[in-house]
Amino acid sequence: VKYVYFFGNGKAEGDGSDKNLLGGKGAGLAEMTNLGIPVPPGFTITTEACIAYQKNKTYPEGMWEQTLEALKKLEETTKKKFGSNENPLLVSVRSGARVSMPGMMDTILNLGLNDETVKGLATSSNNERFAYDSYRRFIQMFSNVVLGVEHSKFEKLISEVKKGKGYSLDTDLTAEDWKGLVEKFKALVLNETGKPFPQDVMEQLKLAINAVFDSWDNQRAKTYRKINKIPDDWGTAVNVVAMVFGNMGNDSGTGVAFTRNPSTGEKEFFGEFLINAQGEDVVAGIRTPEPIARLKDEMPGVFAQLEEVYKKLESHYKDMQDIEFTVEKGVLYMLQTRSGKRTARAAVKIAYDMYKEGLIDKKTAVLRVAPEQVDQLLHPMIDPKEKYTSIAKGLPASPGAAVGRVVFTADDAESWAAKGEKVILVRDETSPEDIGGMHAAEGILTATGGMTSHAAVVARGMGKCCIVGCGAIHIDEEEKVFTVGNITVKEGDYITINGSTGEVILGKVKLVEPELSGEFAEILSWADEFRKLGVRTNSDTPHDSKVAREFGAEGIGLCRTEHMFFEGDRIDAVREMILANTEEERRKALAKVKPYQKEDFKGIFKAMDGFPVTIRLLDPPLHEFIPHTDEDIQKVANASGIPFDVLKKKRDELHEFNPMLGHRGCRLGITFPEIYEMQVYAIMEAACEVAKEGVKVYPEIMIPLVGHYKELEMLREMTVRVADEVMKQYGITLKYLVGTMIELPRAALTADEIAQYAEFFSFGTNDLTQTTLGLSRDDSGKFLPFYVEKGIYKEDPFVSLDVNGVGQLVEMGVTKGRKTRPDLKTGICGEHGGDPASIFFCHKVGLNYVSCSPYRVPVARLAAAHAAL
Ligand code: ADP
Ligand code: MG
Ligand code: MG
Incomplete structure (x- = not known):
């Protein structure tokens, strides 16, 4: 069985259609290689190998031999040697399932470094600082992913050095600083695991591959699969890719980008990059990345190349792509491409534009917009730019968001609304008698009930924002307050509720009105044709x-x-x-x-x-139409002139x-x-x-x-x-x-x-x-x-x-x-x-x-x- 697929030198053994076998990342790397896009060479170990490994934690027959063969080919292609003290080949070991599972599984960069090879890297690159920065990164990632040492323990050591020397940025650290930290890191690993950091590069590779295979079954990944309905038997592929270095100086860097704006759908190149950094730095948030447009000023040549590549990728995949790249000494390398996640608004705009550009047909355009997603477009929502914290969470029964002052009865909702107040009706549950109040309210929040409770059904019918079953709130209708833990919210206080997520927020949060844009209407009319x-x-x-x-x-x-x-x-x-x-x-x-x-x-x-x-x-x-509590019966008796006893008798009869x-x-x-x-x-x-x-x-x-x-x-x-x-x-x-x-x-x-x-x-x-x-x-x-x-x-x-x-x-x-x-x-x-x-x-x-x-x-x-x- 073929378990390992090589890519490099403009040719790949697999291609973009092999997602099931190579995973999304592996298929993308193969496809880009075949398209002549610059991708560092490497190989993909298949998802099949992962599944086989899961059974009894041993590699299927032939997998390791094929891996070694591919590694040899990789050495020939890069003209470097794995474990060499002169010109060492370093690789990244990257997970990659059929569908992207962001942050669920792990990637290790700079694998192949040890106390000897790091010297070779320093000499061959003529850059000692870079070599030791890479080594410390490797120890940090490998120890975290494979050996289970907490990331923060390493970060703490770095902070201590920075503080001692009065540095503010990681880039301020010198070669000597990193060298010193490497020693401290190794001591930390020995202390935490009882074993020295592995120096044998083959052992490093094996442990890393195992760790990626095993990460398929870690608790995070399992939970993620359950939520997103991803089958357990898909497995993940492992991508071993020759390292290219964004941390070689100010002519190097790394970034992520989208071929169109993923939030608005505008046709504009959108993304961020960091100079003198490796991939993880962009996501880790240690330094603030710069908008991609700045790359044009800082590295015009690279930017032009990147522009060419992203356009090629988009017109090849005929969909908006989410790409990852690294620049090593002014040379661009692509490290990933996949169809990008987007908001409903962006989905509509991109599908519409791509049809008009002749990139996709009508059918595809309609299929590009997920029905579940467009619901977002039909209700007011919290301004995505707003920052807030919620005090409680219930079931998101009816989407959209609402801001208003708290009232506890339907009557109050109506009378306050009549005076021009915006109100949120807060009740244990609602009944048909509350319809008027629900109508008058901006939104409804109930402490009990499920997704098809009265409040939920009626609110959805009205297109009104609603949260139900919010068990954390305790309502005291007498006192006209509700409490969440030690927070008390009184009648008349402002709250904001987000019916799309179930979040209850204190105070007023800014909302934006939905936009039933011309493009959305157009896509819907295309849907009608089918x-x-x-x-x-x-x-x-x-x-x-x-x-x-x-x-x-x-x-x-x-x-x-x-x-x-x-x-x-x-x-x-x-x-x-x-x-x-x-x-x-x-x-x-x-x-x-x-x-x-x-x-x-x-x-x-x-x-x-x-x-x-x-x-x-x-x-x-019929009993739904008559009052139930003695108090309510009295009210109706007063209003209608029907004697209390008659009403009460009828209520009992209809029970x-x-x-x-x-x-x-x-x-x-x-x-x-x-x-x-x-x-x-x-x-x-x-x-x-x-x-x-x-x-x-x-x-x-x-x-x-x-x-x-x-x-x-x-x-x-x-x-x-x-x-x-x-x-x-x-x-x-x-x-x-x-x-x-x-x-x-x-x-x-x-x-x-x-x-x-x-x-x-x-x-x-x-x-x-x-x-x-x-x-x-x-x-x-x-x-x-x-x-x-x-x-x-x-x-x-x-x-x-x-x-x-x-x-x-x-x-x-x-x-x-x-x-x-x-x-x-x-x-x-x-x-x-x-x-x-x-x-x-x-x-x-x-x-x-x-x-x-x-x-x-x-x-x-x-x-x-x-x-x-
Ligand atoms: P994730 O699935 O979490 O995005 P990746 O495997 O894509 O993980 O790796 C994360 C980042 O690590 C990449 O975006 C890239 O910046 C960097 N990276 C991965 N492999 C290499 C490599 N061979 N050379 C340089 N950087 C790499
Ligand atoms: Mg990635
Ligand atoms: Mg019925």
Whole structure:
């Protein structure tokens, strides 16, 4: 088996396509060599060798022999000798996995130095200071990486010398100073490890290779892989590269750069360099590097060469590159190239520009922008230039950032906001009654709850910054304070919350507004050319509908009528309806609610002119609409004139042990047909009225929580009857659909029966996940994170669809439904509709559309395109 691949003299045994075998760094070095770009020669030991070594900590057969052969070739190429006392070859030993794992694994520079070879280096370079600087660097790195001696212990010794001599910079140290430090370093190693620093260069090489192999399995690397979902069996390659020296004087140096600006995407060479330094100095932050543009003044020749190389690399890889280079006595060497990490903003700009430059095609441009990433672009965020420290961290439930004064009740949020104050609503958790306050607040912070708690779902729907489950804060609603450790935050104090990271910060931090740039809009329109899935939005108000249209939503996939019940004084009429004891009383109360609903529907239909609007009839259990604590009951009693006792009795009557599986959804429509009837009247009257004004309206009436086809059969009959009556009354015929949500396992299992009465299915995967997994989403916050941490579920199943379980029911629902009704329209309207991985699944099973909150619409458009490409 070939375990070692050589590169040098303009020819490499491997190339850029061998990333899996050579690692990203090795493949890049090989590719650059083949392109005729100056790279110091060297060789790569494959990831396969690493995997084989991991099994029983011995090299696979032939690996060491091949290594020695390559080393010989390296000596011939460089005309230097490893371990020579006259003209020693020094190498770097560098890790490099398939994907870059920044800072996780190790690199050793200047290997091959010992007490003898260092003298050779001093003579051959005619530079004693350089030789001993290199030697001390080597001892420092090798001892740290291979022997486990703490870096800081060496730094301390250096500081002592600097202090004693009154130096401020490392570059002030003389040859003699470094010589003295080398002795101190060796003594330190002997003291720390009980053994002298290894002088045998072959032993050094072997130990270094082992250390790089072993670093694949150090705790840091393991954790990093887990977080970033990198398989454990990829292994790392080892790159042994002839050293070139940036620390040979003021005509030498080292730097890192990006071929375009990684933060803005601007087409400009961007980076930093240090004169008279080796690679690690730039990252270590010991000296402050200079902006790359200065290199043009200091070394114009080198800069011109570097410019040529970076342009060549970018047009070869057709992507923005992150490069590392070293200059030895005015000669440029490239040491690494890889596609550079970038912000969402930069990703968009670079993809757009590269398409316009003819470097990449449209498809590639669309694929270059990650759907998860663009969410960043749609919310205000903390100015990246700001420095801050957080006092607590919760779950990042809804991205963006917000600054405001702390309030502890929804009412306060509304009244403060009405006075023009910006507020952050801080609560243990939120409930539907808090909607108004949430709307008024800049952001929401809760102490409990998970990523799909009420606060999280509603905030995401509103596109409002939100942190939930921030267990470190303790709220005292009475005193109107919250505490974190010994910090107390009072009502009215300013805080800043970062919903993208979950950080809570004291005081005001500067925010920047999102920019929906022309380029972003353009990329999204390209995405639209490729995607097969429709993208709709979940929206309950005319305002959200407008926002969603601006983001490109092609209709509404879920309009939750109950949210309309809470706005303003409507709740009074709704409560009257709930408290009614007879059908007649109920109808009277419903008649008061109807005009409100009708107005809302008209607004939504107008905003969605030309696009379908799916309206779900009343879904939640009725008790959600009445107050629960005695105190709240008293408040409502005072306001409404309904006696306290009556309210309290009704509350007890409506109490359910398991409301999520209780009297809700179509069960309400079956037992109180007049409620659904009123809603259908409101929908159809609104539709007819706007149609008369010239609006193109496509209502889709959706019955929730159906488990048996007979439920739907009954309610469909009612719906059609009312719809016909209204259309006759207005004298127009509208195209409207009646369909259902598939959110109970029984509905999916009997989808063929249900499809007889449904013209569309919308998979309500929030409830379908709850009911399939038998997992309450409101209670799961206490243990689900633990499940995810332990890998039982790879991802919170309420965030990313459980494809293996719930996914089967979705697929079955589609297949069975279409067997009965081939033109059945299918969509998804759970939280999953905005999750890229779930969207991939929806594309695969052939749904017609996904529906998500307005601010996720661009994400969904892009994800749907990625799924199709
Ligand atoms: P990382 O993966 O952490 O970036 P590298 O293996 O790229 O580690 O090494 C870090 C830095 O060390 C490089 O950017 C370069 O400046 C320096 N370096 C590595 N190999 C050599 C070499 N053969 N000659 C000179 N400098 C080197
Ligand atoms: Mg590097
Ligand atoms: Mg539901």
